[in-house]
Amino acid sequence: MKLHSALNDVKRSQGDPHLFPGERRSTTGLFSGLDERLVHVAPDGSVRDYSYPLSGLVGIEQSRFGLELEDDVHWFEDGDQRYVEDTAVVETVHSVGPVTVVRYDVTVGRLHLTHFRLEGDDLPDSPSIHACLGFAPEGRVGRTGQLQHDDVVEIYHERERDYVAASTDVEVAGQIPPNFAELLDADPVELPRPDADGRYEETSLSPIATVEASLTGAQPSTTIATLLTEASEARTEALEQIRAGAADHAVGDAVLEVGRSQARGFFDGLNGETLEESSRNGASADLRTLGLLRGPNGSRIAGPEFDPFFRYSGGYGYTWFRDDAEIATFLLAADRRADLGLEDWHRRSAHFYAETQLEDGTWPHRVWPHNGEIAPGWAHGRLEEGSEDVDYQADQTASVATYLATYLRVVDDEDDVVRAALLAALEGLDDTLAEDGLPERVQNAWENMTGRFTHTAATYLEAYAAIARAPVADEYRERAADRAREVYEGLDQLWVPERECYALRLDDGELDDRLDGSTFALAGAHLEYDAIAEVDDDRIEQLISHLENTIDGLYRDPDGPIEGLARFEDDPWRVRDQNEPKVWTVTTAWGANAAAELSGLLAARDHDDAATFDDRAHDLLALVEPGGTLRRAGEYLPEQLFDDGTADSATPLGWPHALRLATATALEERDVSGTKAHADEPTVQD
Known part of the structure; x- marks a missing residue:
């Protein structure tokens, strides 16, 4: 514009x-x-x-x-x-x-x-x-x-x-x-x-x-x-x-x-299925949407650029490594379950990450997808001489590391380019992990504050656990497992007993106890950790109460045609004349995914609450399914919606589409075969 x-x-x-x-x-x-x-x-x-x-x-x-x-x-x-x-x-x-x-x-x-x-x-x-x-x-x-x-x-x-x-x-x-x-x-x-x-x-x-x-x-x-x-x-x-x-x-x-x-x-990767058959579970609608946002090299923009003057936001027409790696990871999980045939997508993503990695093993704030060059941003702290690295979004590096480790384990364990990038990423993670087991002070996933965030810690836990399972030398696997244990224990510092939830962040020694949708990442992180070390009973109970309280606390059912989850408590962004935070599709889909993952973790223990979270996953998923109340024309999921159902911000947003697809295939597989979770899937080594 x-x-x-x-x-x-x-x-x-x-x-x-x-x-x-x-x-x-x-x-x-x-x-x-x-x-x-x-x-x-x-x-x-x-x-x-x-x-x-x-x-x-x-x-x-x-x-x-x-x-x-x-x-x-x-x-x-x-x-x-x-x-x-x-x-x-x-x-x-x-x-x-x-x-x-x-x-x-x-x-x-x-x-x-x-x-x-x-x-x-x-x-x-x-x-x-x-x-x-x-x-x-x-x-x-x-x-x-x-x-x-x-x-x-x-x-x-x-x-x-x-x-x-x-x-x-x-x-x-x-x-x-x-x-x-x-x-x-x-x-x-x-x-x-x-x-x-x-x-x-x-x-x-x-x-x-x-x-x-x-x-x-x-x-x-x-x-x-x-x-x-x-x-x-x-x-x-x-x-x-x-x-x-x-x-x-x-x-x-x-x-x-x-x-x-x-x-x-x-759709050539759909193994000869007709386009009509690929519509099952809404797969074709979500893949088409993700394809619209995807460049020839496999990287994706977060969403179409609706605010080119950055008047109300920091822009959307870039590749964020958080969004992109999360999308890549969810697509890989969905492909493993539903045999979508997305091998070329997976390979292009892995090599794009290897090509854009910084010398210190981390990834920058955002890049131009058409050439991988650094794009304008406010979290390039590790590129700035003399920076204290606070203006760095460490969860982005962790999300990429999780994807690279999983790619090596389940797709191609002989890809030395990806292996080198993963080992460099391990160095980058270690460099920003404090002695207390939590990542240092950085920017958060929502890019609107700094602190020591539960979400960032969850992404570190998942990344370290994924590296500990990856086909790399034993010394790196053992090192990653040790770090995962440190983060697992360090999360206790973020527990808020009065609210029976994990805090949004630790800020200057004080817990910010607001409910935060990004903490849904704890479910997948513990599921990954459970594959290398058992999640203890106390932590299981904390995860149950945290997810229950976060879903209930962020759930909004306004007097209008929509319902779903807000981003975090008291979120003021782009509400205009509306008094309450807006419903976000990404947190609604994320809540569904977290409930499904926790259900799998509980079912493996024959825990009574497994069915409860399975139901919660289905209920939340229905809101973002094709035909759901949060969908718009073309089956798009906009980033946010006003209470009267008016869509706002980036439309379509890629992240919730990948979350939805991964969750839908997981629930469908569980309903059909009883498979519990992605952490138990066969690997190329098996």
Whole structure:
């Protein structure tokens, strides 16, 4: 989002109780793109790119589409949307008087196709589609250039070139960008702009272009294509590619087929199952969502970037090693249970982590997914000379270490690159573990405070236990087991007997006894630890009371269409006029997963509470299941929801989708075969 788009949104959204002015929301609409480009299609048919983190190319900043009937252009308003089958083809249906416009949007590589088809009993003569497209090559809306190659428009800056073409006869023109007075005016600037009035030089320097494409055939149709390229690619080849992209997909069946072919390739790991069969347990919907957020190298953005000016957050269009490694670990668990065939995903994740590891064995705050380079952040303390490392999120390193250890144990015990990264990670963990068995003072998982957190300690316990089970030399396994025991014992310092729960953190010697959803990580950590040393009865009882009290204490059932778990007690973030903390999908799914893991731990001991937590897991999972009250269009899970059900923040968010899939497969496996938990699964060594 550039300044003029942000200002337009400010003008449109001021005073709305649920909107934060100046954002670039994706809480409605659907995404297409399972590779280098991520394109959002809004219900009104407008498209825009969220592609930069995945490709390094910015693409479409704003757009608008309309249908011309009898010399009058009807700009599309909200239409009905859905995914076609299990593909990433977005279908949007608009009604314009007696005419129905059916459109398909699909993104393949760096090419995006938008196909329009008219339906109706009395179709007009000579209809056409109007498109107004504003690009931002390299994030620029000024100092851009525009070339008109007969039937193709090219918008360029220095390193990025973006193209537009159509499958039918087309007329193209440039648009004059808004001037300062218009940007400062109280009313938003609408596209398309007024006629250029012969000001050729201004339209040639504009990032905004208009395209009028005729609708032809017995059932009038056309396809508009856009292509993002780098300047290093030959212009003649790019022009050939964009023209072929439009011409080869001139009919709807061709667009649908390219989308189906893409989906077949994407779901190729599902061992020959049809796409319809892959829908079992919602697997295909969650995998498609995670695929939308995934770049060619296997890394993922946390969610589409909705706050590019960091006005209300620190941004979302980056790879966090916490989110990404947790997603990778949950996908690995789900794949082991349901045989999803995601081996290539697992390998790409493991090697991405090895490539981005710092020299001290830790991982930075966040990186750009398209190249692994350090991205802007506020927790790069271990990169800053003289830093005391407080501005470091140690749980990220621990989460990656857990994944690498598990990958070596259950996928490929001969991967020396991953083994070296794991042993270096052990050094990084040891360097930040204090003598009392707890990690040093660092930033937390929610990135809004510092201290010595229960969640961070839980991730260390799980990481050390996972390394102690990994196929590495005995000296490292024994060392990791010793450290795991230290953390296990150190957790006693975080117990709050008055509330029968673990504290959020230890802060300057004082316990912050608020309930915190991230402490759900204790369940999985103890399950992993139980594979190398028995969890004692006292700790079992503490885990039972902690999980019961945390789920009950964070559970919110407002007077509205939703219910679920808040992030932590008294969470003030993005509540606007709402008095209570918002429901978060990640904590709701996390609570379900923790209940399922604790149920497995208890069932192995024939504990009476095993069935209780199994029921809790099912109840929480139902809220985030496909069709659950926290799902939105496209079966997306937004990060947060207001009490009236309005989605907010990053949509979709990858982390809860992976949590849901892992939990669903675990409960399904348990219901069918009685398998208790992932810690008891066979390994490559077995």
